[in-house]
Amino acid sequence: MTSATVTSPRPAGSLDRREPDRPVGGALRRLLPLFPALVLLVVFMAGPILWSVYIAFTNETLTGAASVNSRFVGLGNFVKMFGDEDFRNSFLLTFIFVIGSAVIGQNTLGLVIALLQRGRARAVRSVVNGVVIAAWVVPEVVAAACWYSFLAEEGTLNEVLAGLGFSQDWLYSAPMIAIILANVWRGTAFSMLVYSAALSDVPADLLEAASVDGASGWSRLVHITLPLIRRSIMSNLMLITLQTLASFGLIYALTGGGPGTASQTTPLYMYEQAFRYFEIGYGSAMALVMLVIGALFSMVYLRLIKADA
Amino acid sequence: MRRAMVASILAVAVAAAAGACGGDSAEKGASGAKEIEVLYKVEPTWPHLEKMLKQAKTQYEAAHKGVTIKLTAVQGGNEVYYTKLALLNRSADSAPDVYLHDTFQVNADVAAGKLAPLDDYLKTWPDWSSQYSEAVQQAAKGPDGKIYGVPISTDTRGLWYNKDVFAKAGIQVPWEPKTWADVLTAARAIKQKVPGVQPFNMYSTKPLGEAATMQGFEMLLYGASGGTLYDETQKKWVAGGKAFTDSLAFINTIYREGLGPKPADAFDPKLGDKVGNWFAAGKLGIGLDGAWASASWKPGTAVKPWPEWTEKMGWTKMPTQNGEAPGAVSMSGGWVMAMSSYAKDKKDAFDFITIATNKENTLLYSLGSGDLAPRKDVAADPQYTAGNPSVKFWTDLASVTHYRPAYEVYPKVSAEVQKAMEAMTTGSKAPDAAAKEYADALPGVVGGPDKVLAGS
Incomplete structure (x- = not known):
């Protein structure tokens, strides 16, 4: 009751004075329910991230004397990284993997499937959607196991090819193609869904008008459909690029980065350094570089989206 | 009313977070009973150590009322085991009390202060001087000359x-x-x-x-x-x-x-x-x-x-x-049973090591794994040589062997x-x-x- 006497004069006398501080109080009140979630996020997400940024500048290891007495080494890890042949190799492979499986593979295939499905019978669409999405819902490790049994030396592909006489161990002879194919197979569903949604927004009358004017299927695609869904293309590219950049489980389960370092993308090299050779500081430094690369990619895509709008 | 709800949600969240961090140790303290966690590795093709430790657990718990042995297995090969152990060892809360350790990793952990020296306990254990040869005793000797593990196996x-x-x-x-x-x-x-x-x-x-x-x-x-x-x-x-x-x-x-x-x-x-x-x-x-x-x-x-x-x-x-x-x-090379420097009940943990590496258990492990037995009484046991005509050959290779x-x-x-x-x-x-x-x-x-x- 005492508090009521303090607050009650307000509505009557001072509307003008009260108005400016209302957003602050209101915002605070609205943020209050978020507070527990924020605390958890800070403790369990921002904390580890900041810690990993910090240890990227130290010689922290998981075992040995440096694991208890790590010291600040400045940019030492980064200098070492750019002189490290294996890191440069992994970086190049990551680039090939992202371009090959995400930007070209998933993106194009997803768009093609979405385009082909336009105007088809419902049954056809559900079957195709079902098959494509099935590849997406299986866990990474299961997808890798499927591809392993398909490509392995005594796998399905070689059984089929045996008659033709060029059976070989594909995971050994063409590991990059193997992981790119597997990732395209698994990830196409996402792009397909994004493009299906985008294509349904392309006005049918526009396309009809174009065909009345005599535009071919190809020029309708290039001059009408693609420009209209450009923003979806950019968002899709951004999402799948970031996802593929960090891809680990599929490659790890399929080739383990091998043979040798032939399919060792940066996330795998990072894992090997951090958890196999216990150089957690060095591994974190690499993670930081990957973070920057990811950020650069997104900035480019975001800029392109804005330029369109 | 709403505020009360928020407060209670917060309280629950904080409690859950705190529980997630330190639940293990709190549990131990509250119940009063002692628990010794033992970490080891197991694979479908390599169940030998698990058999030995389960037998040792039964023997130990029968003799030490109020102490439970918690066996924690790591599924996978050596490389997986090294990683898992290194990660668990980073914090005193998660570190196992007793663990299987590859001798070549011992010095790194001694340098980090993760291992407890066993010399004081070994003095009180008659088997150490009677059953282990001098060469075998040094399997897990740190740079400081102290002993950090009891060998369960050696090899050539x-x-x-x-x-x-x-x-x-x-x-x-x-x-x-x-x-x-x-x-x-x-x-x-x-x-x-x-x-x-x-x-x-x-x-x-x-x-x-x-x-x-x-x-x-x-x-x-x-x-x-x-x-x-x-x-x-x-x-x-x-x-x-x-x-x-x-x-x-x-x-x-x-x-x-x-x-x-x-x-x-x-x-x-x-x-x-x-x-x-x-x-x-x-x-x-x-x-x-x-x-x-x-x-x-x-x-x-x-x-x-x-x-x-x-x-x-x-x-x-x-x-x-x-x-x-x-x-x-x-x-x-070989493997030892080592004790963590974080172990709370070091005497009990060491007692478990002595039981795990006693004659009966070492024999069970050696028969299964085919590793050479570090104990003299096991090496002399007829069961050990029976069914494995190669064992004398491998044991004799010790005369030309090198250590890493x-x-x-x-x-x-x-x-x-x-x-x-x-x-x-x-x-x-x-x-x-x-x-x-x-x-x-x-x-x-x-x-x-x-x-x-x-x-x-």
Whole structure:
């Protein structure tokens, strides 16, 4: 009751004075329910991230004397990284993997499937959607196991090819193609869904008008459909690029980065350094570089989206 | 009302978070009962240690009321186990009290203060002086001269060969190669005369980890004249040199001539399991491997028993490069039961180690795993030698065996060796180029050029 006497004069006398501080109080009140979630996020997400940024500048290891007495080494890890042949190799492979499986593979295939499905019978669409999405819902490790049994030396592909006489161990002879194919197979569903949604927004009358004017299927695609869904293309590219950049489980389960370092993308090299050779500081430094690369990619895509709008 | 709800949600969240962080220790304290956590590794093809620890748990809990043994298994091979253990050991809350430890990792953990010295407890344990030879006692000796683990196994390494394959290749048994060239000659004969059989097997890639460095490379290097990774007198790591290049050249020959495993197999972390099956199926001629290999054939312990192995398999010493004295080479390592420096009830934890490594349990483990028994009473037990005619041979190899320079940086040096071996496996580099790369990388790995000696 005492508090009521303090607050009650307000509505009557001072509307003008009260108005400016209302957003602050209101915002605070609205943020209050978020507070527990924020605390958890800070403790369990921002904390580890900041810690990993910090240890990227130290010689922290998981075992040995440096694991208890790590010291600040400045940019030492980064200098070492750019002189490290294996890191440069992994970086190049990551680039090939992202371009090959995400930007070209998933993106194009997803768009093609979405385009082909336009105007088809419902049954056809559900079957195709079902098959494509099935590849997406299986866990990474299961997808890798499927591809392993398909490509392995005594796998399905070689059984089929045996008659033709060029059976070989594909995971050994063409590991990059193997992981790119597997990732395209698994990830196409996402792009397909994004493009299906985008294509349904392309006005049918526009396309009809174009065909009345005599535009071919190809020029309708290039001059009408693609420009209209450009923003979806950019968002899709951004999402799948970031996802593929960090891809680990599929490659790890399929080739383990091998043979040798032939399919060792940066996330795998990072894992090997951090958890196999216990150089957690060095591994974190690499993670930081990957973070920057990811950020650069997104900035480019975001800029392109804005330029369109 | 709403505020109260928020407050209660917050309280629950904080409690949950706190619980997630420190639940384990709180639980122990509250119940009053003591719990000792024991970490070890297990694989479907390697259940031997688990059997031994379960037996030890039963014995221990019967004798120590109020103390429970919590057995925590890590599923997977050695490399997986090292990683898991290193991660658990980062915090006192998650560190196991007692754990299986590979001797080559001991120094790194001593340097980090993760291990408890056992000397004071060992004094009170009569078995230590009566059953363990002086050499065995030093298996887990730290740089400070203290003992950090009780050995459960030791091992030696040499050559296994399949007599049927040798008969088909027209090679006389018993086979006693005197030089590396003799080994290659036999492998070439098998390749030529017994199609469909892999002539020679060795581990030579990173997925095989320490097995590649130790069973593969060091078995060659320490048998070459002047070959060593570390110069004990000058306390420096040896960078390359002739012995190093020659060892790589041997591996290179194996792969370039198609005498070794197929590339895909060479990179398979499960190659060790495959080797046992290949020998049994007569698909492999010679294997550079360890004393324990017979465990994969012995009835009673093997997943796929092959009782005929005592007749069909031969075993012989790995020769030195050109037959240099003492004529043979072997490497020894082994595993110990170690105690964490974070263990709360150290006396109870040590008591568990003594029970786990008593005669009965060591015997159970040695019979299953095929590892050499570190205890004298187990080695003398008729059960130990029965059913394994090779055990005397492997035990006697101790006279020519070498130990790894298991200093703190050794695991990193080992990784560099694996890199060089892998280049031989794939053929991406010539032996001298890979040896040079090793020499170039070494200073960065061992902590400066002043700790490195140029190889001769």
